[in-house]
């Protein structure tokens with residue numbers, strides 16, 4: 001483990017039984033409030049890009065926090081995947097189950113183009129539902145999902161296996177717990 005990874009782990013707070021009993025919530029707010037920690041997280045995510053990237057896709061809301069600075073550092077554009085009723089244009093949508101509920105995600109129908117090299121960035125991989133739905137939205141536009149990078153993978157929830165089943169492409173995590 002490198003120094004950045006140790007710093008990141010030290011700055012993520014466990015909140016037991018939130019938002020519902022049995023869930024241990026990984027709270028990134030202490031990490032974001034620490035400039036060295038936040039920079040370390042962005043740098044480690046940037047380092048996971050496998051090559052040139054046209055567009056970084058981030059998912060509302062926590063994904064936006066990391067995806068936007070990663071896009072800038074990679075010289076890529078940023079495309080938001082949002083919850084329903086937020087994007088003003090025509091959208092494609094995809095529903096899925098979360099660790100603590102259900103969700104639908106949307107993307108503008110003209111956000112991507114065939115062959116665009118896309119990287120997905122999110123804070124947490126839990127069950128894989130969010131990344132799986134986002135991958136479907138990206139592939140639905142004929143874009144190339146080059147890689148998925150998350151700050152933290154919750155290994156015990158086996159989201160990675162679900163993504164293989166969904167054909168969501170390669171994934172790496174800065175830290176795994």
Ligand SMILES: O=P(O)(O)OC[C@H]1O[C@H](OP(=O)(O)OP(=O)(O)O)[C@H](O)[C@@H]1O
Pocket residue numbers: 059060061062063097098099103122123124125126127128129130131159
């Ligand atoms: O792998 P999964 O089981 O899909 O869970 C991971 C997702 O859950 C959280 O988002 P959440 O829907 O809680 O929304 P938020 O970013 O608005 O807090 C997190 O930011 C990931 O996007």
Ligand SMILES: Nc1ncnc2[nH]cnc12
Pocket residue numbers: 023024025026027099100124126127154
């Ligand atoms: N346990 C968890 N902590 C933080 N974000 C999450 N998203 C889904 N499960 C989560």
